[in-house]
Amino acid sequence: MANPRPEQKLEPWKDPAATPYIRIEKVTKKFGDFVAVDDVSLSIYRGEIFCLLGASGCGKTTLLRMLAGFEEPTAGKMWIDGADMQGIPPYKRPVNMMFQSYALFPHMTVEQNVAFGLKQDKLPRAEIKDRVNAILELVKMTQFAGRKPHQLSGGQRQRVALARSLVKQPKLMLLDEPLGALDKKLREHTQFELVNIQEKLGVTFVVVTHDQEEAMTLASRIGVMNHGKIVQVGTPSDIYEFPISRFVADFVGSVNMFEGTLIEDEPDYVRVASKELGGNFYVNHGVSAPPDATVWVALRPEKIVIAREPPASDDEDNRVRGVVKEIAYLGDVSVYLVQLASGRMVRVTRPNMRRQAAAFDRITWDEEVWLSWDPSSPVVVTQ
């Protein structure tokens, strides 16, 4: 409410003059010998929805809990809105958290739960009442104000938890697996609702999730974490289309990964010879790697064209022959597992754009096929 809604196209992380809203500098957290968060530095800007994405135990929740003040960093510093957070207890931080379990107080009604935070600020009763009503309206929970948490469904609890954190009008909200407890249908619906509310109120969100689809839908930027380290930060499409490491490529979406050697390295293209492929990749982006270095080429299954006929161009690169070994029909897409001459299996997905009538002559088991792809599709990673 206080902050104007940021422009959709505004990308503050590209502006060197922009001051980050949250600055995390070389933060490490150890539990005994276990390093939960390892030397993490990160800048998050006002109005962003920043998703920390990673498998369980990668340190994302610990990082979030340090922002909330439940854990103190072992080393490093954090600033929120320019203020150093060291030694500031949770109840004095301008931050509110939405817990994975929602943590609704079981002995209080929805209304009392939502009013709790305002009561701590000793606001006048009338104001508390107005603000509670307004926020319950926003999350469409007005008619359940008198209920106890155990009388609510999962989706309703989630909305109460959201309202309870939002009612304090925090500038920064931390969400720990906000949709983890909901079933798939409800989750999709709620994702968009969450983004709408965030845009309406102009709050900065930091979201922890292990669900890449959730991260892709919500995030303005994603930080992928592994073993306590941030391995890549970028917009959802950056992360998906330009992963910088094998881990990121593999973790986000599915990918075919080929080991190979650089044979040509020019500023605007590279060629990679791969024994696994039994041919060469021609990729139209440059790579900073020494010549003859071992590199990996990541190729997304949906970017491969599968056909009986060889591709029209007579370029020898970016094509390979194989035999279809498995087909899985998933409804919207079909997945083909194609075996190459090297024995390597390649995963290819193809959208089912036409209904598959019996007469439809489709590629089937043990057929010999050609796989080909555009030079812009593969991504070369060096680590």
Added chain:
Amino acid sequence: MIGRRSFLVTTLMAFGFAFLYIPILSMIVFSFNESRLVTVWAGFSTKWYVELFQNEQIINAAKLSLRIAAINATGAVILGTLAGFALSRFRRFKGRTLMTGMTTAPLVMPEVITGLSMLLLFVAMEHMFGWPAGRGVTTITIAHITFSMAYVTVVIQSRLSTLDESLEEAAMDLGARPWKVFAVITLPIIFPAILAGWLLAFTLSWDDLVITSFVSGPGSSTLPLVIFSKVRLGVSPDINALATLMVAVVAIGIVSAGLYMQRQERRRERDVQAALAANQ
């Protein structure tokens, strides 16, 4: 079929329950016996109850025991709740292991040892500081609090370990200071456990003979001490009457608590059903 109990198990179980209840039932039956000969039935009578209520020694002892048990239970609940909270919420502090040991040891310590050691402490303290002067209600209460707080600690600790810690964190996140979080979130939620702890501590104190024998003095005869001295001389029908009354109180308490919990549970289930039905 699998996992159902067989006839054999049912029979053995029935035998076990008979073993548990026959002595209690026999006490109840013979408390209404006309004859002083406890084991020969001579007709129905409530005269032993009348005699019991006219026995001033027993009435006074019961009053004293009630008083000590209530004070003890309150003290034990305060200390035990603090200890249980400390052990389950503060993961690291100096002497945590020692504290864990000191709160679990009284649970398995033979009463004669606890009683003896408490008495020796009181004697030594009196010798050095002149307090507590002699043995009596004060020393009994201190001794009871010490061993019953261990039980309360266990009850509270196990309740807190199943309480979602993020409730407390959420309250703190919303601006409540630690003391306030404890007072308005933790305490109300664990209130049933605290009540259970209070009742447990009360019962332990009300029932204790051995430790009390060591630390009591002249003029501080609690009910168990009086019963013990009477019982040592043989069976007496007014003790049967007393036992019947105590069993009745406990049974009423347990049964009503059970019914209350069952009703709560049903209501809860109904609420959850209603919540799910209302918005799917």
Added chain:
Amino acid sequence: MSAYEPRRRGVHPVLLAELLSWIRAFGPYRWASNRFRDWGVGGRTAVIGLPYLWLLLFFLIPFIIVLKISVSDIRLGMPPYEPLLHWVEHQVVTLRVNLGNYAFLFEDPLYRNAYLNSIFTAGASTILCLLIGYPMAYGIARTSPSWRNLLLMMVMLPFWTSFLLRVYAWIGILKNNGLINNVLMAMGVIDEPIVMLQTDFAVYVGIVYSYLPFMVLPLYANLEKMDITLLEAAADLGCHPVKAFLTITLPLSVPGIVAGSMLVFIPAVGEFVIPALLGGPDSLMIGRVLWEEFFHNRDWPVASAVAIAMLVLLVGPIMILQYNQAKQGGAGGVHR
């Protein structure tokens, strides 16, 4: 807002929360928190410190005193032992250690017998308790949930009634003109009463009876947790129910058996009331010996030595119990 507030009865937690915030506003809460602040004591220190000090003063120090007195000489007077530390001139402390009390325990056959008898009695009673308690726990765990609560309540009920009176009840049953003898004589099974009271048999009965709930409850907790599909899988694989019990249920319930057995054995070793009321003059158990040394012979040093010796005996079982509990409960509370 209050229009759609379905007020339900029995909402005391909320009332309590209100009340507590009220008390906090100007009650002892504020006083206490201000005092703590004045002393420079954080809430955390106060929460830990209060029970800690209490336990140190009234639990740990008494033990050290028992240890100390167990190596003192007896003397006439009050307290009836020689002080351990003698303050000689120039504040030089001399230490008098008298291990004679322990030597006495070893040499006198009375104490040796009491020891062995205690272990034997407690052990035998524990086994009897297990034999009676296991079917009960198993039966309760396998009944329908509504019956289960009732049966559990029935196991708990004797536990909440007076221990002393439950032991006393057996006097009326076991004595020569007691319930059992009267019934048996009336049926013509026996002509003369069987002497049961004041025998070791009576002591066994008393211990088993008094401590049965301690055996049943941990066993129940263990058996109730067990996954029934394990037995279904066993049956599916062709295992006879009896064999399934022996090879699956029984091994899985070992932690429950250990916990229950230790909870019976440990207090039974030090039992005083049961042998005193039901046992004969020759059924000596350590608890009773300690009692008599203390109250009748007024030999505090020997009584203390008996206490320490008893504790040494119990260290093993107590450690088994602790280890068993830690192994079962250790998985909770792992940090996310």
